[in-house]
Amino acid sequence: DARVTQTPRHKVTEMGQEVTMRCQPILGHNTVFWYRQTMMQGLELLAYFRNRAPLDDSGMPKDRFSAEMPDATLATLKIQPSEPRDSAVYFCASGSSGGIGRQFFGPGTRLTVL
Amino acid sequence: DAKTTQPPSMDCAEGRAANLPCNHSTISGNEYVYWYRQIHSQGPQYIIHGLKNNETNEMASLIITEDRKSSTLILPHATLRDTAVYYCIVRVVNAGGTSYGKLTFGQGTILTVHP
Numbered sequence: 001d002a003r004v005t006q007t008p009r010h011k012v013t014e015m016g017q018e019v020t021m022r023c024q025p026i027l028g029h030n031t032v033f034w035y036r037q038t039m040m041q042g043l044e045l046l047a048y049f050r051n052r053a054p055l056d057d058s059g060m061p062k063d064r065f066s067a068e069m070p071d072a073t074l075a076t077l078k079i080q081p082s083e084p085r086d087s088a089v090y091f092c093a094s095g096s097s098g099g100i101g102r103q104f105f106g107p108g109t110r111l112t113v114l
Numbered sequence: 115d116a117k118t119t120q121p122p123s124m125d126c127a128e129g130r131a132a133n134l135p136c137n138h139s140t141i142s143g144n145e146y147v148y149w150y151r152q153i154h155s156q157g158p159q160y161i162i163h164g165l166k167n168n169e170t171n172e173m174a175s176l177i178i179t180e181d182r183k184s185s186t187l188i189l190p191h192a193t194l195r196d197t198a199v200y201y202c203i204v205r206v207v208n209a210g211g212t213s214y215g216k217l218t219f220g221q222g223t224i225l226t227v228h229p
Contacts, residue, residue: 004157033217043158043219091157101148101205103217105157 002026004106006092012112018080021109024073025094032075033093033103034060034067043091049075082113118202123224126196132189134223136202139183145206147178148217149187151198158201158219161187192227199224 005024013019025032033048047057052069060067064083069075079086089110093103119137126132138147148163162169162176164185169176175188189196201222 042221045217093157101146101163102160103158105159108157 002104004092004094004104006090006106006109008109009107010110010112012114013082014114015083016081017113018078019082019086019111019113021077021090021092021111023075023077023092023094023106025075025092026104027073029094029096029104030072031095031103032069033095034075034077035091035093035105036088037091037108038088046077046090079111082111084113087111087113118204118220120200120202120220120223122221123226126189126192126225126227128194128227128229129191132192132196132225132227134187134189134200134202134225135184136187137184138202138204141182141204142206145204147176147182147185148203148205149174149176150201150203150217150219151196152201152222153195153198161200192225194227194229197225197227 004026007022011019031050034046035043036046037043044059046060047067048055049069052072057067064079066078075092089108091105091108093105095103146163146165149161150158151161152158162171162174164176164178166178166182176185178185199222201219203217
């Protein structure tokens with residue numbers, strides 16, 4: 001089965017450090033989404049891309065977060081500098097804009113900022 | 115996208131049907147109903163979607179009322195592995211049949227299947 005992969009699966013870092021999370025979407029999917037999940041806020045959309053171009057990043061704190069797609073097989077989410085309130089599980093999802101709107105989620109990166 | 119309302123939690127006995135309701139009274143004509151679920155420590159998983167007709171796939175059935183203001187997800191024979199948070203989401207699909215944009219997740223329904 002084709003799957004979305006995310007690395008690392010777990011990350012523990014200290015406040016102020018840079019964090020980079022990576023996502024490999026399913027081959028052929030042209031839409032990539034980044035979500036964040038916390039107990040308090042639930043699942044929130046941070047940003048999404050279509051054909052590698054950012055379409056909506058309104059859910060992302062602009063001063064410290066950045067999302068990019070260097071190529072069709074890699075999406076990155078960076079936090080610099082990280083803060084304890086960034087501790088969450090970050091999910092990447094991919095889909096096909098020509099399809100039914102179904103999104104395939106990766107296993108997530110669990111980030112802990114001390 | 116229209117807002118949805120779901121009960122916070124439900125229980126179901128293993129082997130019985132689980133019927134999860136969702137209210138979406140402000141749904142528009144071009145909005146579909148999607149269901150996803152999230153098993154503990156995993157990413158959300160697509161289950162099924164529909165516009166106005168009832169739908170069935172290998173995982174579940176979706177019953178949408180005639181006025182489209184509510185729907186029910188049915189897991190016909192629930193197993194312990196169906197214990198998860200179930201999300202009902204309403205989103206726009208454009209006239210060309212393509213879907214753009216985000217899924218807005220609410221709090222969902224925690225379904226617990228017990229032996």
